[in-house]
Amino acid sequence: MKRNTYLNFFIITLVWMMLFSLNSCKDKSAGYQVDLTKLPDREVFAELTDAPYVPPSRPEKGNAFVRVDLEIIEKTERLADGVDYTFWTFGGQVPGKFIRIRQGDLVEFHLHNHPDNLLPHNIDLHAVTGPGGGAEASLIAPGKSAQFTFRALNQGLYVYHCATAPVGMHIANGMYGLILVEPLEGLPPVDHEFYIMQSEFYTTGSFGEKGHQDFDMQKAMDERPDYVVMNGAVGAASGNNRMKVKVGETVRLFIGNGGPNLVSSFHVIGEIFNKVYVEGGTLINKDVQTTLVPAGGAAIAEFKCEVPGTLHLVDHSIFRAFNKGALAQIEVQGEEQFAVFTGKQKEEVYLPEGSAIQSISSGKRQIEQLDIPEKTLEERITAGQILYKQNCMACHMENGSGITGTFPPLVNSDFLQARSDHGIGVVLDGLQGEIMVNGVKYNNIMPAVSLNDDQAASVITYVLNNFDNGGGLVTAAKVKEWRNEQK
Ligand code: HEC
Ligand SMILES: [Cu+2]
Numbered sequence: 001m002k003r004n005t006y007l008n009f010f011i012i013t014l015v016w017m018m019l020f021s022l023n024s025c026k027d028k029s030a031g032y033q034v035d036l037t038k039l040p041d042r043e044v045f046a047e048l049t050d051a052p053y054v055p056p057s058r059p060e061k062g063n064a065f066v067r068v069d070l071e072i073i074e075k076t077e078r079l080a081d082g083v084d085y086t087f088w089t090f091g092g093q094v095p096g097k098f099i100r101i102r103q104g105d106l107v108e109f110h111l112h113n114h115p116d117n118l119l120p121h122n123i124d125l126h127a128v129t130g131p132g133g134g135a136e137a138s139l140i141a142p143g144k145s146a147q148f149t150f151r152a153l154n155q156g157l158y159v160y161h162c163a164t165a166p167v168g169m170h171i172a173n174g175m176y177g178l179i180l181v182e183p184l185e186g187l188p189p190v191d192h193e194f195y196i197m198q199s200e201f202y203t204t205g206s207f208g209e210k211g212h213q214d215f216d217m218q219k220a221m222d223e224r225p226d227y228v229v230m231n232g233a234v235g236a237a238s239g240n241n242r243m244k245v246k247v248g249e250t251v252r253l254f255i256g257n258g259g260p261n262l263v264s265s266f267h268v269i270g271e272i273f274n275k276v277y278v279e280g281g282t283l284i285n286k287d288v289q290t291t292l293v294p295a296g297g298a299a300i301a302e303f304k305c306e307v308p309g310t311l312h313l314v315d316h317s318i319f320r321a322f323n324k325g326a327l328a329q330i331e332v333q334g335e336e337q338f339a340v341f342t343g344k345q346k347e348e349v350y351l352p353e354g355s356a357i358q359s360i361s362s363g364k365r366q367i368e369q370l371d372i373p374e375k376t377l378e379e380r381i382t383a384g385q386i387l388y389k390q391n392c393m394a395c396h397m398e399n400g401s402g403i404t405g406t407f408p409p410l411v412n413s414d415f416l417q418a419r420s421d422h423g424i425g426v427v428l429d430g431l432q433g434e435i436m437v438n439g440v441k442y443n444n445i446m447p448a449v450s451l452n453d454d455q456a457a458s459v460i461t462y463v464l465n466n467f468d469n470g471g472g473l474v475t476a477a478k479v480k481e482w483r484n485e486q487k
Contacts, residue, residue: 032153034104040064046107048097051231052243052328054193054254055100057186063104070097071112072121072162072175079201079227080234080325081386082210087174087232088121088162094232095197095258096160096177101127103155103181108147109134115143120164122146126296127158127179135163152181157280157298159256168260172202172220174232176258178298190302191249196237196328198266198293198315199258200225207324208390223261228320230313230328237313237328245305247334252302253313259295262317264326266293268303269312275302290316305332307341322394372454377461377473384462391449391459400467406444408437412468422460422474424482427451453479 040063047055048070058064073092079085090096101107111123120141124133128150131137137148162175178195202220203213207227219225231237245251257264267290276288280298285291291299305311313328314321321327336342375383389398392410396402400410410416415437416423430448434441451459453476464472 032103032155034151034153036151038063038104040104040106043067045069046099046101048091048099049195050091050093050097051095051195051197052237054098054180054195057100057182058102063102063106063184065108066101066105067108067110068099068101069110069112070099070123071114072117073114074117074119076212078233079203079213079229080208081389083203083205083208083234084212085201085203086212086214088117088119088170089174090123090160090162090177094174094176095195095199095256096175098177098195098254099160099179101152101179101181102186103152103184105152105181106149107152108149109138110145110147111138111140112145113140113142117142121162121170121175122164123160124163125150125158125160125179127152127154127156127160127181129153132163133160139164155181155183155282157181157254157256157277157300159258159296159298161258161296168220169215169217171258171260172200172215174199174258176256178254178256180254187252190252192243192245193252193254194243194330195254195256196230196313197232197256197258198228198230198262198264198326199232200260200262201227201229203227208386220260225262225324228262228315228324228326230326234325239329242310242329242331244331244333247305247308247332247337250302250304251330252300254298254300255291255293256298257293257295261295262315262320263295264293265290265316266299266301267291267314267316268301268330269314270309271303271305271311273301273303276300305330307337308332308334369452370454372476374475374477375454375458377465380458380461380473381465383455384458384460385466387451387455387459388462391451392463395446400463404440405442408435408440408442410463410467410469413437416463417469421482422464422472424456424460424474424479427456427460428479428483429486453477453483 043065046066046068049055070090072090074088076084076086087094113121120139122135122139124135126133128134130150134148138146140146158179160177160179162170164170178197202216203226204216205213235241255266273288274286276285276291277300278285280300291301293299309332311330311332315326395407396410402409415435427449430446432445434443456479457474457476460474463469
């Protein structure tokens with residue numbers, strides 16, 4: 001009896017403690033410190049930037065009335081080599097302009113729908129506390145502007161996007177970007193800040209199919225994208241468009257995911273994030289390899305570049321990176337730092353491998369043959385160059401040099417030139433076992449590359465005419481003949 005009384009007392013105390021703590025949580029639950037009675041005493045115009053650049057932090061201390069002007073432009077641009085798409089953009093590019101404000105700022109937002117546009121649009125900023133993130137307040141027809149004002153209550157990195165019906169289609173066509181709400185005192189200084197945003201495109205043709213591509217609603221509903229890209233197009237932030245930093249410098253990445261469907265497993269090959277602002281908020285995680293960026297979400301990742309080389313920024317759902325375009329690059333220039341890393345770097349192996357299906361099984365794949373008229377030598381070389389980049393460059397390198405001991409060279413290859421079939425068999429069947437190329441032994445596996453007759457003819461013609469292999473024209477008819485002989 002007595003013991004029971006004690007137990008009851010204990011339970012009652014516990015319940016009271018829980019209620020009390022819940023209550024005190026509620027009191028602090030606003031979670032931000034913005035004095036709504038204070039009005040800023042200055043007005044500034046927001047500086048907006050295109051990816052991968054980020055506007056600088058405002059040098060003056062304190063809050064301001066910030067005027068943001070964002071123009072919606074519908075335009076046809078490159079999605080991949082030889083592939084065009086009609087994008088709907090916030091500011092003329094995908095992703096939309098980067099907006100940088102401070103917690104507590106009053107933002108006077110002006111959205112302009114260019115008169116040449118065909119459709120109404122609006123904006124939903126996840127940084128806005130208010131109905132639809134401003135969507136209803138900003139809906140405008142072409143040739144009109146809308147304005148609303150919001151107070152930036154919470155700090156963090158936020159996605160904005162169009163929210164006009166059909167919402168999925170407006171997002172799928174490129175209508176998203178990032179807005180950073182800095183803490184009042186600013187973020188700690190770093191040497192470089194970059195803006196990277198991943199997203200998918202759903203096209204009527206499959207990856208790499210030439211010409212203008214339309215949006216494919218069915219694929220979007222099935223969540224089967226043909227393209228998953230960084231900064232709006234294949235190669236928009238890699239190759240010649242790569243970012244550049246120096247050894248010893250610090251980098252902060254503002255990473256967004258426009259979706260519309262996929263979640264990104266964001267990873268930098270060759271680095272470890274010293275700091276991640278999880279989901280773009282204030283929670284900091286340290287020593288992270290891969291961070292999840294949800295559709296309609298963001299993250300901030302920071303690292304120091306200790307050694308020279310090329311860093312590959314990927315969605316580690318890895319087929320998206322190597323076969324659908326989800327790849328960006330940062331070149332780190334400077335002296336080798338053997339105290340951190342020593343050894344042979346084969347960064348080239350990570351270059352995009354393209355879309356053709358590769359197999360090392362001996363069973364021949366049935367490949368769809370399109371009824372394409374024979375091309376001229378010039379046409380084959382032009383088409384072959386793109387096919388080479390997509391399907392061969394990852395191993396044989398852009399200049400055909402290969403990697404000694406692993407991937408044989410295609411430059412002045414005695415092995416290739418000795419073959420009467422010009423290497424058609426090597427490409428279509430793959431190759432394994434020991435071979436000699438220009439006096440060097442190779443014993444490795446080349447997968448069969450699933451190309452149709454027209455594509456195989458073009459890529460081989462390109463190799464014959466570009467890497468000092470004595471020229472020559474391989475026709476689709478010749479490839480077909482080779483196929484028939486093998487049957
Ligand atoms: C995944 C890597 C890889 C890809 C992709 C690849 N190859 Fe190869 N290739 C190899 C390897 C490895 C060998 C050597 C195989 C061996 O050791 O038997 C080779 C051998 C060759 C050879 C004969 C050796 C020489 O140097 O002349 C030719 C020709 C060739 N590849 C052409 C191509 C073409 C054209 C493409 C694109 C359509 C291509 N390869 C795609 C890895 C690759
Ligand atoms: Cu829109």
